[in-house]
Structures are given as C-alpha cells and as structure tokens.
Amino acid sequence: xxxxxxxxxxxxxxxxxxxxxxxxxxxxxxxxxxxxxxxxxxxxxxxxxxxxxxxxxxxxxxxxxxxxxxxxxxxxxxxxxxxxxxxxxxxxxxxxxxxxxxxxxxxxxxxxxxxxxxxxxxxxxxxxxxxxxxxxxxxxxxxxxxxxxxxxxxxxxxxxxxxxxxxxxxxxxxxxxxxxxxxxxxxxxxxxxxxxxxxxxxxxxxxxxxxxxxxxxxxxxxxxxxxxxxxxxxxxxxxxxxxxxxxxxxxxxxxxxxxxxxxxxxxxxxxxxxxxxxxxxxxxxxxxxxxxxxxxxxxxxxxxxxxxxxxxxxxxxxxxxxxxxxxxxxxxxxxxxxxxxxxxxxxxxxxxxxxxxxxxxxxxxxxxxxxxxxxxxxxxxxxxxxxxxxxxxxxxxxxxxxxxxxxxxxxxxxxxxxxxxxxxxxxxxxxxxxxxxxxxxxxxxxxxxxxxxxxxxxxxxxxxxxxxxxxxxxxxxxxxxxxxxxxxxxxxxxxxxxxxxxxxxxxxxxxxxxxxxxxxxxxxxx
Amino acid sequence: xxxxxxxxxxxxxxxxxxxxxxxxxxxxxxxxxxxxxxxxxxxxxxxxxxxxxxxxxxxxxxxxxxxxxxxxxxxxxxxxxxxxxxxxxxxxxxxxxxxxxxxxxxxxxxxxxxxxxxxxxxxxxxxxxxxxxxxxxxxxxxxxxxxxxxxxxxxxxxxxxxxxxxxxxxxxxxxxxxxxxxxxxxxxxxxxxxxxxxxxxxxxxxxxxxxxxxxxxxxxxxxxxxxxxxxxxxxxxxxxxxxxxxxxxxxxxxxxxxxxxxxxxxxxxxxxxxxxxxxxxxxxxxxxxxxxxxxxxxxxxxxxxxxxxxxxxxxxxxxxxxxxxxxxxxxxxxxxxxxxxxxxxxxxxxxxxxxxxxxxxxxxxxxxxxxxxxxxxxxxxxxxxxxxxxxxxxxxxx
Numbered sequence: 001x002x003x004x005x006x007x008x009x010x011x012x013x014x015x016x017x018x019x020x021x022x023x024x025x026x027x028x029x030x031x032x033x034x035x036x037x038x039x040x041x042x043x044x045x046x047x048x049x050x051x052x053x054x055x056x057x058x059x060x061x062x063x064x065x066x067x068x069x070x071x072x073x074x075x076x077x078x079x080x081x082x083x084x085x086x087x088x089x090x091x092x093x094x095x096x097x098x099x100x101x102x103x104x105x106x107x108x109x110x111x112x113x114x115x116x117x118x119x120x121x122x123x124x125x126x127x128x129x130x131x132x133x134x135x136x137x138x139x140x141x142x143x144x145x146x147x148x149x150x151x152x153x154x155x156x157x158x159x160x161x162x163x164x165x166x167x168x169x170x171x172x173x174x175x176x177x178x179x180x181x182x183x184x185x186x187x188x189x190x191x192x193x194x195x196x197x198x199x200x201x202x203x204x205x206x207x208x209x210x211x212x213x214x215x216x217x218x219x220x221x222x223x224x225x226x227x228x229x230x231x232x233x234x235x236x237x238x239x240x241x242x243x244x245x246x247x248x249x250x251x252x253x254x255x256x257x258x259x260x261x262x263x264x265x266x267x268x269x270x271x272x273x274x275x276x277x278x279x280x281x282x283x284x285x286x287x288x289x290x291x292x293x294x295x296x297x298x299x300x301x302x303x304x305x306x307x308x309x310x311x312x313x314x315x316x317x318x319x320x321x322x323x324x325x326x327x328x329x330x331x332x333x334x335x336x337x338x339x340x341x342x343x344x345x346x347x348x349x350x351x352x353x354x355x356x357x358x359x360x361x362x363x364x365x366x367x368x369x370x371x372x373x374x375x376x377x378x379x380x381x382x383x384x385x386x387x388x389x390x391x392x393x394x395x396x397x398x399x400x401x402x403x404x405x406x407x408x409x410x411x412x413x414x415x416x417x418x419x420x421x422x423x424x425x426x427x428x429x430x431x432x433x434x435x436x437x438x439x440x441x442x443x444x445x446x447x448x449x450x451x452x453x454x455x456x457x458x459x460x461x462x463x464x465x466x467x468x469x470x471x472x473x474x475x476x477x478x479x480x481x482x483x484x485x486x487x488x489x490x491x492x493x494x495x496x497x498x499x500x501x502x503x504x505x506x507x508x509x510x511x512x513x514x515x516x517x518x519x520x521x522x523x524x525x526x
Numbered sequence: 527x528x529x530x531x532x533x534x535x536x537x538x539x540x541x542x543x544x545x546x547x548x549x550x551x552x553x554x555x556x557x558x559x560x561x562x563x564x565x566x567x568x569x570x571x572x573x574x575x576x577x578x579x580x581x582x583x584x585x586x587x588x589x590x591x592x593x594x595x596x597x598x599x600x601x602x603x604x605x606x607x608x609x610x611x612x613x614x615x616x617x618x619x620x621x622x623x624x625x626x627x628x629x630x631x632x633x634x635x636x637x638x639x640x641x642x643x644x645x646x647x648x649x650x651x652x653x654x655x656x657x658x659x660x661x662x663x664x665x666x667x668x669x670x671x672x673x674x675x676x677x678x679x680x681x682x683x684x685x686x687x688x689x690x691x692x693x694x695x696x697x698x699x700x701x702x703x704x705x706x707x708x709x710x711x712x713x714x715x716x717x718x719x720x721x722x723x724x725x726x727x728x729x730x731x732x733x734x735x736x737x738x739x740x741x742x743x744x745x746x747x748x749x750x751x752x753x754x755x756x757x758x759x760x761x762x763x764x765x766x767x768x769x770x771x772x773x774x775x776x777x778x779x780x781x782x783x784x785x786x787x788x789x790x791x792x793x794x795x796x797x798x799x800x801x802x803x804x805x806x807x808x809x810x811x812x813x814x815x816x817x818x819x820x821x822x823x824x825x826x827x828x829x830x831x832x833x834x835x836x837x838x839x840x841x842x843x844x845x846x847x848x849x850x851x852x853x854x855x856x857x858x859x860x861x862x863x864x865x866x867x868x869x870x871x872x873x874x875x876x877x878x879x880x881x882x883x884x885x886x887x888x889x890x891x892x893x894x895x896x897x898x899x900x901x902x903x904x905x906x907x908x909x910x911x912x913x914x915x916x917x918x919x920x921x922x923x924x
Contacts, residue, residue, distance in 0.1 A: 340760050505911060
C-alpha cells in the first residue's frame with residue numbers, strides 16, 4: 001500500500017508514467033538498503049510484525065512504513081473551501097516544473113474521493129477519470145490519490161566521538177510529486193535538524209491557526225548514553241525509539257496539505273547539506289528566550305478572557321484539555337503493561353534455564369527429555385513476550401504519547417487564535433483612543449494637528465479591519481484544522497488498535513503452535 | 527466472608543500426584559471450604575471399610591488439624607521407614623486480604639467502574655488462592671488414604687471421623703516445642719548423613735540424586751513463582767487499560783468513541799483469559815514443583831532416618847565391643863545391637879520400596895500435570911485467537 005498521502009498538489013500530467021514509477025519503487029540502492037527499500041514501500045499492512053528475528057531494522061521498517069502510510073493520505077478531508085484552492089494555485093505557480101493547466105487544477109479536487117473509504121467522508125466531486133493504477137494497489141481505506149509521498153527514516157549512524165558525537169539519520173523520500181527534483185532521494189539529517197524544521201514551520205504557520213505537529217522530545221540522558229558509547233540494549237532501544245519518532249513526525253508534517261507546500265519542508269527533504277540549527281539547543285540563548293516566552297504565554301492565557309461569540313471554541317478547548325488528561329492516564333497504564341511484559345520476558349528466560357537444569361538432573365530419561373523440551377518452549381515464549389512488548393510499546397504506547405503531545409499542539413492552536421483576537425482588541429482600543437484624541441482636537445479647535453489625527457485614524461481603521469479579517473481567517477482555519485485532526489485521530493487510533501490486536505493475535509497463534517508441539521512430548525513421558 | 531465451592535465450569539483440580547482416589551474402599555475429597563477468621567475445610571469421606579462407623583460422612587477441619595495429623599504420623603516410630611506425605615502449607619490469603627483492605631479504604635474515592643474492577647480482581651485472586659489451598663490439603667489426605675499403612679492409622683481415622691473439635695487432641699505448647707527441637711536435630715542430621723559411609727549401591731545413588739534434585743527443584747519453584755506473578759501483573763494491566771479506555775471513550779462521541787469502547791471490551795476479555803492462563807500455570811506447574819520440593823524433602827527425611835538408624839547400629843556395635851572388652855552388660859549390648867540392626871534392616875527394606883514407588887509417582891505426576899497444563903494453555907490461546915479475530919473483524923468492518 002503505497003498509498004501516498006492524499007496530496008492535492010499540482011497534478012501529474014501523465015498517468016502512464018506514474019504506473020511505471022510505481023513499479024520501480026526502490027530506494028536509492030545504496031549500502032545495504034536494498035531489502036529495506038522493497039520493504040518500506042510494499043503493501044504490508046495485513047502482515048503482522050515479522051516474528052522470526054529480533055525486530056531488526058527491515059522489519060520495523062515495513063511496519064512503520066506500511067501503517068503510517070495510510071495516516072498520510074488524508075487529502076483535504078472534505079474541507080474544500082476557497083482557501084484551499086487558493087493555496088494550491090499559489091503553490092502550483094511557485095513550484096512545479098511541469099505544466100499546470102486549469103484542467104490540472106480541477107483534478108486537484110478530484111482525487112480525494114476514495115471509493116471504498118468508509119471512515120472518512122469524501123466531500124469532493126468524484127472524477128471518474130481519476131481512477132488510476134494506484135487505486136488497485138492501495139488498500140481499501142486509502143484514498144485513491146494520484147500522488148505519492150512516502151517518507152522513511154532509517155540507518156541511524158553515530159558520527160564523531162565523545163560529547164560532540166551525534167546520531168545521523170537517513171531520511172528517504174519516494175514521491176511522484178512534481179515539485180520535487182527527483183522521484184526518490186535521500187539525505188542525512190541529525191536530530192537538531194528536525195527541531196530546526198519545527199521551529200521554522202512553527203514561526204511561519206502557527207499564527208495562522210494551523211496545528212503544528214510537535215517534534216520528538218529531547219532527551220539529555222538518552223543521548224548522553226549514546227554519545228558516551230554505551231553499546232547496550234537500552235541505548236539501542238533509545239535510538240530505535242527516536243528513529244521511529246522522527247519518522248512519524250515527518251510523516252505527520254507532510255500529511256498536512258499546507259505544510260507540505262512550505263519550502264522549508266521541501267528543503268529539509270531534498271537539500272544535501274542543511275545549515276546547523278543552533279537555536280534548538282536547550283541551554284542556548286535562544287533556548288532561554290523560548291522558555292521565557294512560553295512562560296509569558298502562560299500568564300497571558302490566564303488573564304485573557306475571550307468574549308466568545310461562538311461556543312464551539314470554548315467547549316472544544318475543554319474537550320481537548322480533558323482528552324489530554326485521559327490519554328495521559330491511558331498512556332501510563334500502557335506503559336505499565338510494557339514494563340510488566342518485559343519483566344515476564346526475563347522471568348520466563350530465567351525459568352527456562354532452571355527447568356533445563358532440572359531436566360538434566362532428572363533420572364527418568366523420558367521425563368528428562370520432556371523437561372528440556374519444556375525449557376525450549378519457555379525459551380520461545382520469552383521471544384514471543386519480547387516481541388509483544390515491542391508491539392505494546394511501538395504500536396500503542398508511542399501512539400498515545402504522540403497524541404498527548406498533539407493535543408498540546410491543538411491547545412496551542414487555540415491559544416494562537418486568542419493572541420490574534422487580543423491583537424484585534426488592542427487595535428480596536430487604540431483606534432478608539434485615536435478617535436477620542438481627534439474629538440478632543442476638534443473641541444479644542446486645533447486644526448493643524450487634526451490632519452495628523454485623521455491620518456492616525458485611517459491607519460488604525462485599516463489595521464482594525466485587517467486584524468478582523470485575520471481573526472476571521474484564523475477562526476476558520478482553526479475550526480477546519482480541528483475537524484481534520486479529529487478525523488485523523490479517529491482513523492489513526494483505529495488503525496493502530498487493529499494493528500495492535502493483530503500483533504496480539506499473532507503472538508497467540510504462535511503460542512498455540514508452541515504448546516501443540518510440546519504436547520506429544522509431555523504425553524511421551526513414561 | 528465467602529464460601530467458595532468448586533465452580534462447575536472449572537476443571538476439577540485434582541491432585542498434583544497420581545489419581546489417588548482409585549481405590550473405592552476409602553475415598554476422600556474436600557468439596558467445600560469456608561473462610562472466616564480461619565479457613566474451615568469440609569472433609570468428606572466415602573468408605574466401604576468396616577472400621578468406620580458410617581459409609582459416608584463429612585467433618586469440618588482447620589489447617590492446624592492437618593498439621594497435627596502430619597506431626598503425629600511423623601513421630602510414630604512405626605512409620606520411620608516410609609515417606610511421610612508432606613504437610614500442606616498454611617493458607618496464605620495475605621494478597622487478597624490486602625486488596626480487600628485497599629478496596630474498603632478507597633471505596634469512596636473510586637468511580638463505580640474502578641470499584642467494580644478492583645472487586646473483580648480481588649475475587650479472582652481469592653478464588654485462585656482457594657483452589658490452591660484446597661488442592662494441597664486434599665492431596666495430603668489422599669496420599670494417606672491410598673497408602674496401605676497410613677490408611678489404617680488410628681489418628682487418621684479420628685481425623686476423618688471425629689465429629690467434634692479436634693483442638694483438645696492437638697499439640698499443646700510443650701509438644702510443639704518438642705517438635706521444634708526435633709526439627710533442629712534433623713538439620714544436624716543432614717550433615718551427619720552426608721558424611722556416613724553408604725554400603726548399599728541403591729541408597730548411595732538415591733542420596734546423590736535426591737540431594738542434587740532437591741536444590742534444582744527448589745530453584746525451579748522459585749523461578750516459576752516469579753514468572754506466574756508476572757503473568758498476573760500483565761493481566762492486571764489489561765484490566766487497568768480497559769478501564770482507562772472506557773474513561774476516555776465516555777468523554778467522547780463519534781467514531782473515535784466506538785473504537786475505544788471496542789478496544790476496551792477486547793482488553794477486558796483478554797484480561798480474563800490471561801488471568802486463567804496465570805492461575806492454571808500456577809496450579810499445574812508452580813504447584814507441581816512446590817509439591818515435589820516438599821515431597822523430595824520427605825524422601826530425604828526417610829534417608830536421614832535410615833542413616834540415623836545406621837549410625838545407631840554402628841554405635842551399638844562399638845558399644846558391644848566395649849562391653850565385651852569390659853566384660854560387663856554384654857547381653858544388654860548384644861540385645862541393643864540386634865535391635866538396631868533389625869531397625870536398620872526394616873528401614874532399608876521399606877525405604878527401598880518407598881523410594882522406588884516415589885520415583886514412579888513423581889514421573890506420573892509430572893506427566894499428568896504437564897499434559898493438563900499444556901492442554902489448558904492451548905485452550906486459552908485458542909480462545910484468545912478467536913476473541914481477537916472476531917474483534918479485528920468488527921473493527922475493520924466499521
């Protein structure tokens with residue numbers, strides 16, 4: 001299911017070309033990526049996590065790749081307003097190298113229709129001609145988009161030594177979007193690059209009321225262990241956790257139709273060398289500044305009481321805050337499960353060894369054999385528990401952690417709207433003051449200053465109307481964003497829940513097999 | 527508190543040892559148990575033996591009564607050459623009791639659902655402990671009833687039949703101290719035993735085997751206990767996750783809510799299965815190991831008694847030599863020596879028989895329990911599979 005994301009960007013001129021592209025979906029075949037390349041982009045959703053080996057990169061990959069992909073589809077979620085169209089026309093003009101015709105533009109609206117998608121209501125005009133080869137290859141839930149954009153983050157490599165060391169990740173993109181220079185390409189990025197991207201996006205778009213996906217969290221402890229060179233399982237786990245989080249982050253960013261158009265995003269994906277993002281360090285000057293700003297924001301939040309004409313916002317914000325709390329609790333419960341399962345895993349391993357010892361001492365040969373078989377079964381169970389713990393974490397726990405942070409981002413969005421409103425209020429009160437000043441001047445009969453006053457009033461009148469428009473726009477955007485977010489959330493959760501249940505199912509299947517294999521051994525005791 | 531009788535749907539959890547009730551002349555079981563301050567077991571006997579007054583009767587017994595019976599048998603000289611069935615351990619309701627306490631305290635601060643869930647957990651744990659303790663007491667009695675010598679024991683008969691409180695016949699403080707002392711002496715014997723030179727090949731082998739096996743099985747028991755506890759923790763977590771999912775769903779509407787609710791349902795059902803997996807594993811595997819750890823100890827005790835008899839015999843030989851030298855009390859010393867030899871021979875003979883049948887019994891018990899455990903594991907896993915498959919289908923079709 002190479003379901004691309006539901007892009008409504010500039011159309012691809014030629015369907016046939018695209019089909020050919022889809023067949024050659026292989027990443028740049030560098031290093032040892034060949035197998036992984038195949039895995040990333042194949043439809044692997046029905047396949048449970050490959051059990052045989054400890055979760056290695058390739059496997060994780062196919063999982064991550066496959067399920068996130070459908071995440072990335074969402075198109076415009078039926079929010080077809082003029083704004084959207086405008087956005088895309090602009091984008092079209094700026095970016096593409098291929099010809100964009102008005103014909104092309106109409107097609108933008110088309111592809112969001114997904115004939116078989118039941119969870120997500122397509123409001124679009126269905127253009128039958130849009131049915132492409134991609135539809136057949138996509139899973140039912142994916143929208144039949146013409147455009148693909150698949151992103152994967154792989155190959156963490158440690159660069160450098162000691163405290164200046166860092167992990168470098170390979171960011172691979174495979175796309176049919178014409179706004180990119182190539183169809184498949186990859187670059188190497190480090191964690192601070194991702195943070196830098198977030199900063200840039202946030203600076204540009206958050207004031208417009210978009211929900212900006214939050215980046216993965218920094219972790220001084222985790223990174224220090226890696227830097228210091230501890231080659232143990234916990235630092236490997238940390239790197240894997242971060243890699244997966246970075247991947248999800250990017251996928252969410254490009255899933256957002258407006259953000260994808262941002263040149264910074266494109267640069268991040270494409271450009272070979274990025275200037276170092278120094279403002280992202282926690283203990284830097286800008287870092288402190290950010291902390292201060294955040295604090296003042298918090299204070300503002302407490303003092304502003306918006307005059308809400310629309311209850312929707314107030315109740316929605318309340319909902320969001322509640323949900324954040326509930327998800328936090330749910331996350332804690334899942335976290336506990338992950339830990340206990342890991343405990344179960346190690347206890348099973350220890351028990352297995354103990355049973356093996358017992359078997360070796362046992363004088364009855366049939367019982368002795370059965371006991372060593374039992375030890376082997378328990379050993380297999382240990383592996384199953386290990387993999388299940390992995391699923392518990394990566395499918396469920398990380399999903400919840402992501403959404404707790406995303407809900408925080410949604411809250412920020414609401415706060416931004418409040419800021420815009422505040423700006424409007426201030427402008428309105430300034431205008432009021434200017435008018436009063438003019439009135440005073442009139443009354444005091446000072447004609448020389450009157451012109452100045454009139455100019456001031458005009459200036460502020462236009463500011464007020466500008467801010468009013470801004471506020472309207474932000475209100476509209478926030479509303480749309482929230483609806484989009486909620487749809488995404490429902491779909492995301494459903495997908496992950498199903499995936500998780502499938503992982504449990506897989507484990508139970510294997511359990512049945514293990515025990516069924518043991519049963520004749522037990523019966524053979526004499 | 528609660529009276530828990532065996533559920534109709536739960537498998538009759540019979541002995542960890544062989545089916546000991548295959549002799550219809552004396553059939554014992556514990557159909558019921560009450561737990562108030564103390565646990566009261568209902569011991570039910572069906573017999574065709576004439577030595578009993580009734581063919582079918584029941585008496586209530588406490589755990590201490592079982593211990594009394596065990597100790598009187600241990601102290602009976604006659605049975606020195608037999609493996610004495612190990613005493614059942616004291617019922618341990620610490621876990622459920624703690625939970626009950628927490629439940630009572632937190633009742634006001636919990637939501638109705640949380641309370642109901644905790645109550646469920648508590649009941650499950652209670653039931654598990656109950657099953658265990660009933661089983662282990664039952665097996666003790668059944669071992670006695672199926673042994674040709676023990677079943678005829680007068681005290682055993684009293685235990686089964688005497689329809690009043692046994693407390694008066696139980697150890698008084700002095701006797702208890704006596705028992706304590708005996709245990710202390712026994713540990714000294716262990717050192718003695720390892721040192722005694724063994725002439726008999728059979729016993730030499732047995733001694734080595736039992737010593738080695740004993741430490742390994744103790745270890746396996748401890749590890750099994752930890753593993754079972756982890757299983758229970760996982761089941762508990764499923765419970766909490768289910769609750770948290772329901773809480774999150776309650777606050778919502780839309781498709782999101784439905785997905786969460788469905789997921790909560792699945793976790794709830796999975797919890798039940800995991801609980802059963804954990805408790806079945808405990809019953810069949812951990813209890814099996816625990817029981818045989820104790821049984822191995824009982825076998826070792828037999829060896830010690832025999833070794834002590836051997837030491838006594840050797841001492842009596844020395845005494846006889848000394849008496850012969852001195853020319854005094856020779857007859858007495860000879861008599862002593864003869865008795866010691868007799869005792870030693872008797873212990874050796876019955877000991878050999880007992881240890882051989884012990885081997886057979888152990889192998890059969892392991893076989894039975896491993897098979898039963900495996901079958902249960904398969905059953906539970908298949909249940910999980912169908913449960914999960916069904917849920918996935920429903921979620922996908924939505």
